[in-house]
Amino acid sequence: MESMINRDFKGRDMTDNKPNAIFNPTRRQALSMLAFAGASGLVIPGLLGRDRAFAAVPDKPTGQMIVGFSQEPTVFNPHLLHIEVDEAVHHAVFDPLFNVDPEGKFTPALATEVPTVENGGISADGLNWKVKLRDDVKWHDGTPFTAEDVKFTLELMVDPDFRSWRRTGHEHVRDLTVVSPTEITWRMEKPFAPYPSILASTFIVPKHLLGVEADKNAAPYNNAPIGTGAFRWGSRVAGDHIELVANTDYYGEGPYLERVIYKYIPDMTVMYTQFKTGDIDVVGLQWITPDHYEEAKALDGKVVTVVPNATIESVAFNMERPQFRDLAVRQALYHAIDKQAIIDALYYGLPTPTESYMPQQSFYYNPDLPKHEYDLEKAKKILDDAGWTPGSDGIRVKDGVRLSFSNSTTAGNHIREQVQQFMQQSFKDIGVEMTISNLPPAVMWGEYWMMSQFDSVVVGLNFLTGPDPDTSDYFMSTSSAAKGGNGQNTWQYANPEVDQLLKDAGNLFVPEERKAIYFRIQEIMRADLPFLPTFQYATVRGRKNGIEGVLPNINNRIDTWNINTWHWG
Amino acid sequence: MLRYLLSRLWQSLVLLILVSMIGFAVLNLAPGGPLSQYTLTPGMTKEALDRISEQMGLNRPLPIQYLDWMWHLLQGDWGKSYRDSRPVLEIIGGHLPATLLLMGSSTLISILIGTWVGVKGATRRYSVFDYGATVGAMVALSIPTFWFGLVAIYVFSLKLKWLPAGNMYTIGNGSFSDYALHLIMPSVVLALVNVAVWSRYMRTATLDVINQDFVRTAKAKGLSPKRVLLKHVMGNALLPMITLAGLQLPTILGGALVTETVFTWPGMGRLFLDSLGYNDYPVVMGLLMFSAILVLIGSLIADLLVAFVDPRIRLG
Numbered sequence: 001m002e003s004m005i006n007r008d009f010k011g012r013d014m015t016d017n018k019p020n021a022i023f024n025p026t027r028r029q030a031l032s033m034l035a036f037a038g039a040s041g042l043v044i045p046g047l048l049g050r051d052r053a054f055a056a057v058p059d060k061p062t063g064q065m066i067v068g069f070s071q072e073p074t075v076f077n078p079h080l081l082h083i084e085v086d087e088a089v090h091h092a093v094f095d096p097l098f099n100v101d102p103e104g105k106f107t108p109a110l111a112t113e114v115p116t117v118e119n120g121g122i123s124a125d126g127l128n129w130k131v132k133l134r135d136d137v138k139w140h141d142g143t144p145f146t147a148e149d150v151k152f153t154l155e156l157m158v159d160p161d162f163r164s165w166r167r168t169g170h171e172h173v174r175d176l177t178v179v180s181p182t183e184i185t186w187r188m189e190k191p192f193a194p195y196p197s198i199l200a201s202t203f204i205v206p207k208h209l210l211g212v213e214a215d216k217n218a219a220p221y222n223n224a225p226i227g228t229g230a231f232r233w234g235s236r237v238a239g240d241h242i243e244l245v246a247n248t249d250y251y252g253e254g255p256y257l258e259r260v261i262y263k264y265i266p267d268m269t270v271m272y273t274q275f276k277t278g279d280i281d282v283v284g285l286q287w288i289t290p291d292h293y294e295e296a297k298a299l300d301g302k303v304v305t306v307v308p309n310a311t312i313e314s315v316a317f318n319m320e321r322p323q324f325r326d327l328a329v330r331q332a333l334y335h336a337i338d339k340q341a342i343i344d345a346l347y348y349g350l351p352t353p354t355e356s357y358m359p360q361q362s363f364y365y366n367p368d369l370p371k372h373e374y375d376l377e378k379a380k381k382i383l384d385d386a387g388w389t390p391g392s393d394g395i396r397v398k399d400g401v402r403l404s405f406s407n408s409t410t411a412g413n414h415i416r417e418q419v420q421q422f423m424q425q426s427f428k429d430i431g432v433e434m435t436i437s438n439l440p441p442a443v444m445w446g447e448y449w450m451m452s453q454f455d456s457v458v459v460g461l462n463f464l465t466g467p468d469p470d471t472s473d474y475f476m477s478t479s480s481a482a483k484g485g486n487g488q489n490t491w492q493y494a495n496p497e498v499d500q501l502l503k504d505a506g507n508l509f510v511p512e513e514r515k516a517i518y519f520r521i522q523e524i525m526r527a528d529l530p531f532l533p534t535f536q537y538a539t540v541r542g543r544k545n546g547i548e549g550v551l552p553n554i555n556n557r558i559d560t561w562n563i564n565t566w567h568w569g
Numbered sequence: 570m571l572r573y574l575l576s577r578l579w580q581s582l583v584l585l586i587l588v589s590m591i592g593f594a595v596l597n598l599a600p601g602g603p604l605s606q607y608t609l610t611p612g613m614t615k616e617a618l619d620r621i622s623e624q625m626g627l628n629r630p631l632p633i634q635y636l637d638w639m640w641h642l643l644q645g646d647w648g649k650s651y652r653d654s655r656p657v658l659e660i661i662g663g664h665l666p667a668t669l670l671l672m673g674s675s676t677l678i679s680i681l682i683g684t685w686v687g688v689k690g691a692t693r694r695y696s697v698f699d700y701g702a703t704v705g706a707m708v709a710l711s712i713p714t715f716w717f718g719l720v721a722i723y724v725f726s727l728k729l730k731w732l733p734a735g736n737m738y739t740i741g742n743g744s745f746s747d748y749a750l751h752l753i754m755p756s757v758v759l760a761l762v763n764v765a766v767w768s769r770y771m772r773t774a775t776l777d778v779i780n781q782d783f784v785r786t787a788k789a790k791g792l793s794p795k796r797v798l799l800k801h802v803m804g805n806a807l808l809p810m811i812t813l814a815g816l817q818l819p820t821i822l823g824g825a826l827v828t829e830t831v832f833t834w835p836g837m838g839r840l841f842l843d844s845l846g847y848n849d850y851p852v853v854m855g856l857l858m859f860s861a862i863l864v865l866i867g868s869l870i871a872d873l874l875v876a877f878v879d880p881r882i883r884l885g
Contacts, residue, residue, distance in 0.1 A: 066740065072843065074652040081607060081621055163624045168612060217624075218654040238653070238663045239835035239843070241740060261740050265833050266843070269719065270735060274833070277726050277734040442601025442848065445608045450615055465612035473614060486616040557611075 056569075057256050061246035063568050064259040065547070067560060068271045068280035072264040073242060076233075077210075077222040078203040079156060081165040085285050087558040088262055092244050093140075094203035094227035095252075097131060097150070098196075100555040104363040104467040106196060109252065110134055110145065110204055110228065112182075114196070117509050126191030126509050133182045137251050139206050140226045140233070146181040152207035154186070156216070163217050168465075168473075169198040191507045193514065197468035204228065230255040230564035240264060256549070256567030260560075275302070281544045284559055288540040290348040301545050306350055307552045309537040310359040311460045313351070315407075315423070316531040318452050320482075320492045322401045328386030329403065329432075330529040335379035336426045339372060339534050346415050346422075351535035356522045357463045357471070360536060361554040364469035364515055366522040379430045388431075396431040404433035405455035408448070411438040416458050452482035452490050460537060461488075467555035469518045472502045475525070493530040577872075581865040585858070589642075592857045593635050596850050603627065603651050603848040625651075638854065647858075648851035650844075657855035660840065667737055668824040668836035670748075675756040676821055679763030680814075686764065687771025688803065691779060702772075706765035718758050718831035725754060735832040755832040759825055770813060774806040781805075808879055815871020819863035823856075 067088070075082035078090040097111040106114040112132045115121020121130050137145040156162055157170040164170075172189040179185055188195070209226055213219035224233050230250045234243035242262045246255045263280055265271040268289050275283045276299060288296050288304070297304045315337070317324040324330060339353045354360060355369035388396040388403055396403040407423070409416045420436045427434045434456075439448060448454060463471050472487070473479050477494035479487025498521060505517040526533075541559070543550060549565040560566075604618050604627070622628050626637070641648060647657035690699040726734035732754050733739070738747050778784065779802055787801045788794075824838030837856070844852040876882045 064741070074650075076653075080654075081604075083606070083610075161624075163621050165607075165621070166612060166617060168614065168617075218649055222654055237835060238655075238660060239667075239839050240737065240833075243740070263736075263740070263833075264835075265735075266830050266839065267833075270722075270831055270833060273719075273722055273727065274734050274736075277730075279734055279736065440601075442599065442605045446601045446605040450608055459609075461609065462611045473612065481615045486614050488613070 057254075057565075057567055061248065061255050061258040063257055064261065065257050065282065065566060065568070066261040066263050066280045067282040067284045068263045068265045068274060069284040070265060070268050070271055070286035072239065072266075073262060074238075075222075076225045077205070077216075077219075079153075079162070079164050079166075079205065080217065080222070081163060084557040088284070088560045088563075089225075089242060089244070090203050091229070091556075091558060091561050092231040092260065092563050093225050093229045093233055094205070095137075095229050096201060096203050097133075097199050099561075100197070100200045100467045100553070102361075102551060102553040102555065104555055106200060110137060110150075122509060126193065126507065127188050128185070129188065130183065130185045133184065134251060135182050137228050138249055139208075139228055140247060141209070143206070143208055144181075145204070145206075145228050147178040147184040148181075149204050149207045150184050151176045151178055152211050153202065153204045156205065156210070157202070159216070161216070166198075169195045170202075191509075193506050193509055194465065194468040194470040197466040201466050231260055234259070250564065252564060254564035254567075256565065257563075260563060260566075272296070275542055278544070281547060282550070282559075283542040288542050290350050290540060293348055293350065293540045296540060296542055299542075302542055303545060303547070304540060304542045306538050307541050308352065308359065308361060308554065309539050310362075310462045310464060310554055311537045312354060312357050312359070312463065313458070313460045313534045313537060314357075314531040315534065316454075316457045316459050316491055317529075318454055318456065318490075318492060319494070319530055320452065321405065321455055323403055323405050323455070326386060326388075326398070327528070328382050329388070330532070332379040332382040332430060333427065333432065334529060334532045335373060335375050335382070336430050336432070337372075337423060337532060337534065338374045338426065340374070342419055342422060343535055346418055347535070350538045350540065352538065354533050354536045355526050357461070357474075357525060357531075357533060358469065358518070358522055359464070359554050362464070362467070362469065363511065364518045366519040369522060369526045376426065376429055383430065383432075390431045394431055395433045402433075403431065404435070406435045406437045407456045407458065408437050408439055408444060408454050409458040410441045410444050412440070413438075419458060449490055450481050450488075452480065452492050454490075469514065470502070470506060471521070472506065475521070476502055491530040493528070495524065495528060498524055577869055581869070584865065585861055588861045589639070589854070589858060590635065592854060593638065594631070596853060597631055597634070601848065603850060606848065638851075642858075647855045650852050651849045652844075652847055652852075657851050660852060661837070661855060661859055664824075664835060664837045664840045665822065667834055668822060668829075668838065670737075670752065671755055671759065671829070671834055671836060672821040672824065674752055675759040675763065676817065678756060678760040679767050682760070683764045683767025684771050684807075684810075686768035687773075688775050688798070688806070690768065690772045691775035692798065692802075694776070699772075702768060706769055709761045709765040712761075714758065714762060714825075714827045715831050717761065718755070718828060721754055721758055722831070735834070737834055755828055755834055758832075759828045767813075770810065771806065774809050775802060778802050778805045808875060811874050811878070812868075812871045815867045815869075815874070816864070818867030818870070819860045822863055823860045 069085050069088065071083060071085040073086045073089045075086045076089050076093070078094055095109045098106045098108050098114045101107050108114055110133055112134055113119060113121070115129055115131050117124055122128070131150070133147055133150065139145055154170055154173055154176055157164045158167055169192055172192050173186050174189050175187045177185045206226060210216060210219065210221050213221060226233065230247055230252065231244035232247045234245045236242045241264060244260045246258050265274060265280070268286055271280070271283060272288050272292050274280050275288070296302070317330060319325065343349060343351050343353060352360065353372065355372060356366055358365045383396055386398070388398045391397045391402070407420055409420065417438065424434045424436065449457065463474055474488050475493060475498050476487065476489060477499050478485045479489035480492045481487070481490070482492060501517050501521050505514050508514045508517070541552070546569045547566065548569045549562065549567050551562055552559070553561050604622055607613055607618065626634065638648060649656055650660055686702050690702045693699055722734050725732040733751050736751060738751055784797060784801055787797045822837065824836040824841070826838040826842055828834065829836045829838040830842065840852065841856050844856065
């Protein structure tokens with residue numbers, strides 16, 4: 001059951017806090033420090049550990065590592081509809097043109113350099129692209145990788161017969177031209193700034209294998225993928241584990257492990273137990289449950305850290321409901337939420353309070369937004385001043401609108417249910433009535449959410465796709481499905497200034513220029529409050545002492561994004 | 570006999586079609602659908618979900634989808650999983666051995682111990698053993714399996730370090746002893762409840778027989794108590810157990826939902842839960858039909874067996 005309840009968190013991203021990485025000067029010191037950190041649960045702030053530069057790495061792939069996941073990877077073709085755990089396999093077996101590191105910088109993978117306006121890879125208007133490719137890459141079956149494979153992959157994304165999980169960005173690509181085996185060019189129909197981030201998670205698949213399949217949706221290839229990545233497909237025991245083996249011909253760094261096992265452990269309590277007994281070396285996706293944190297950080301021989309996650313918890317309003325049209329109501333409700341008490345009492349103090357939808361580790365995060373204050377008197381005053389006066393039953397009314405609404409979230413998420421009761425009480429104190437009506441996940445996040453049929457919702461959302469700050473899908477007034485749009489603006493939020501800013505920023509390709517605009521958007525969202533940001537999630541990660549190379553990355557959904565550099569110290 | 574068989578087969582077919590219709594309707598009428606789990610994926614759009622739904626044929630009217638599924642089933646095509654796009658039969662076949670191993674050994678344990686406890690309790694009615702067995706059975710039946718499983722893991726894996734904390738085998742070690750070691754805890758935990766059930770049934774069945782005239786006659790003939798018990802009492806008391814065993818068949822092959830989850834056992838029970846959780850309708854339908862067929866076969870075999878061993882019953 002637990003895994004089913006947790007499905008609600010599917011949108012969550014894996015994350016990292018730069019300052020939380022473990023500093024690791026030499027192997028011996030590192031080991032004692034890891035033991036120290038493991039014993040006390042301490043994390044050393046301020047020091048970014050690029051440990052593998054210092055730590056000894058094996059000359060050839062050595063040993064085996066077992067990573068536990070509470071969801072089972074089953075979709076191995078990276079372009080079919082999948083969940084985040086599947087990307088653990090994609091990152092190991094395949095490569096994109098370039099990757100994203102924890103600081104949000106692109107690092108070349110199959111491309112020799114990351115195309116930018118400066119190096120001429122992208123024209124100044126963002127329309128013409130030129131990508132140079134490595135000439136020393138081979139597919140796992142020995143066939144050389146060429147520009148034809150890139151062309152095939154980008155065309156596959158928009159193939160009408162293929163159930164491509166995402167066409168965003170790729171649909172603007174025109175005139176794909178293979179100039180030589182190591183160079184490809186194309187034209188964008190319109191400038192689209194998030195495209196580099198999308199390419200960073202677009203894994204290149206082989207034309208000579210997948211291209212010849214009649215039905216690419218159900219090809220046998222999809223269950224025994226061949227890529228260019230650091231690990232080759234080994235075997236799979238359905239419902240149990242996947243074995244990947246080192247690709248000794250890998251062109252990039254690593255791999256340092258002979259074998260990687262992704263072990264499926266459906267129950268999170270059981271996964272934690274198997275971590276304690278040593279059956280698994282690393283606790284992967286869905287990690288250690290917060291209630292086990294206190295115990296886990298005291299475990300012998302384990303390194304347990306708290307790592308921020310890109311998911312932002314919020315109370316979302318349906319802005320088309322008459323109760324929520326008035327900004328004063330949204331402001332008052334924000335003042336009536338005791339964030340810190342919720343975090344400390346219900347979430348074991350792990351999450352960080354936040355004012356923005358942008359993860360705090362992002363390059364684009366605006367740290368100067370007004371701080372939230374929990375103040376019931378202020379909340380009452382705001383409502384009084386705005387003309388919401390208590391009726392005979394104590395519930396405020398204005399112009400015939402009663403300040404009463406329902407709140408929904410996933411039924412069975414016990415912590416959120418307690419948060420709701422907590423808010424219900426505070427809201428009642430300021431003369432606002434909130435009823436709770438929770439729904440099973442499939443109903444909650446289906447039409448009810450997508451078509452804005454709710455009054456208000458408690459939801460955890462990851463607003464970003466990879467490192468890109470573009471949130472047009474969420475904030476553009478044309479992105480509400482209920483109004484015939486095509487996106488996730490389920491608040492039905494509409495602000496012409498935000499629309500314009502999002503459009504402007506979508507045409508800019510220089511990060512510093514974009515930053516100013518996204519700072520402004522965060523200010524407006526903080527002022528308009530279509531959703532009340534409560535906190536940014538944090539997860540409890542655990543691994544055995546002596547495992548090196550693990551590097552959390554806020555810009556990537558999966559913990560094993562850099563599995564090629566993992567090794568035993 | 571042949572006529573009986575034919576009519577049973579005909580009934581079974583009608584039943585199977587009914588089961589498939591109800592199952593299909595219930596699955597598809599539940600709100601959400603197979604794609605709802607992807608709505609919160611970052612960057613997911615309604616357009617993409619609508620397009621994929623159309624590509625998968627999920628937007629067709631339900632009766633059409635059902636007939637399409639049925640038509641393929643009749644041709645031996647059980648459909649393909651929405652998750653890993655492998656044929657459903659192949660997936661079921663892949664999970665069956667794990668479940669057979671676990672359920673087979675636990676059923677064996679529970680039948681042997683359950684029969685012994687039940688018969689002994691009945692022959693020494695109201696003895697300390699009988700009361701102990703009764704109380705023990707009630708306790709075993711009342712303990713939730715997942716709790717008992719977790720306690721067993723805590724005691725035998727974490728504290729005593731005698732047994733592995735789950736999994737079917739150590740990856741990279743396929744030896745017999747490794748399998749056996751991993752099998753002990755889940756099969757015993759699972760057997761615990763079944764021993765309770767079997768011993769209660771067996772006790773009642775034995776008590777029904779033990780005071781009958783033919784038993785008294787056998788005793789009066791001067792047969793040894795052992796012979797009376799084994800031949801006359803048990804022979805008759807085991808008759809209703811055949812039906813029970815027949816109805817156990819689907820359970821044995823269907824797997825244990827909770828135990829397989831707690832012990833990370835890659836069997837049919839896990840497959841069912843996962844497929845339900847991910848709205849993988851083809852696999853859920855496949856499992857439903859598979860267990861429906863097993864129930865029918867199991868009860869048919871049981872009826873035939875009872876008729877075979879009990880001369881008082883004639884079929885036809």
